[in-house]
Amino acid sequence: MVSNHNKTGLTSAEMGKLWATYVGNTMGKCVLSYYLKHINDRDIKKVLNDAMSLCEGWINNIKPIFKNDNFPLPVGFTKDDVNLDVPRLFHDEFYLHYLQYLGKAGMSIYSVAVPLVTRADIRNLYIKGLNDTSKLLAEVNDILMAKGHLANSPLIPPPKGTDFIDKQNFLYGFVGEKRPLHGLEIAHLYGNINNDVTSKALIIGFSQGAKHEKVRKYLERGKNINHKHIDMLSKKLSEDHLPSPTLLDHLVTTSTMPPFSDKLMVFHKIDMFSMKIREYANGASLNGRKDLGTLYARCLVDVSMYVEDGANIMIDHNWLEKPPEAPDRNHLAKEK
Secondary structure (H helix, E strand, O other), rough: OOOOOOOOOOOHHHHHHHHHHHHHHHHHHHHHHHHHOOOHHHHHHHHHHHHHHHHHHHHHHHHHHHHHHOOOOOOOOOOOOOOOOOOOOOOOHHHHHHHHHHHHHHHHHHHHHHHHHHHHHHHHHHHHHHHHHHHHHHHHHHHHHHHHOOOOOOOOOOOOOOOOOHHHHHHHOOOOOOOOOOOOHHHHHHHHHHHHHHHHHHHHHHHHOOOOOOHHHHHHHHHHHHHHHHHHHHHHOOOOOOOOOOOHHHEEEOOOOOEEHHHHHHHHHHHHHHHHHHHHHHHHHHOOOHHHHHHHHHHHHHHHHHHHHHHHHHHHOOOOOOOOOOOOHHHHHHHH
């Protein structure tokens, strides 16, 4: 897709979404290039190559849009942020779980962009990206299922008939008798645990090779938050005798040689925890029990503070690239 130059230029929404998409896919390209250097399973290698093609497609499609609209190309992440020659950090199966996260994160970003961007070439780019990412996620899930690794949400019996809620205790959760979880609550609890399980395994690998002490401690803290949230959310499922996704920690090798820069690792965890904010908020919006709403609120506080502290580390090391922003009118007025 080639950009059709628009005399009015890019809107703020188009600037922001294209900027974030470009930076995110340069990071994804670095991570996937390392995974592709250390892969044995042919089925998993194929889907990794498909994911890499999507990342490169985004980068190559956004570049001419920025050029035609006189928008400076973001630095993002480069070959300096990845070392392909260090030993393997993850086993093959982990790549599938990582791609599951990558697909969900991409769909979340692209689906929000579609109604916000109005230029036809950019809107079509996001529609195509959303469609391609959906196909990738389906491919990943099919391979996970075929290999017996798919963490599917638990089965519950279908209702015996239609019914309506006639008591306020449907919303209770702290005192008295709690009703069982309904399907949407189960789906989001299970999905959020699945995200945390993948995040925890990734952060274990990252922390084994972090160079800066402050970065290592930050990653350790993230691992503890993941573990805490897995326990909290899993408890809600176990109370109704429902299973939770299993940990993926065993899919991390013992290598302590970092394949990625500290800059990339901190940014990646900011990105993953930012996705948790969206996912926890989705879970909170679709639940009906007050105890679950409170639980998600506690989780949101944890991840929000973690994202902010990660941004401060990025700023301290001059790693955080500034996104496009509105002019500071007050500052301009003072310059006269």
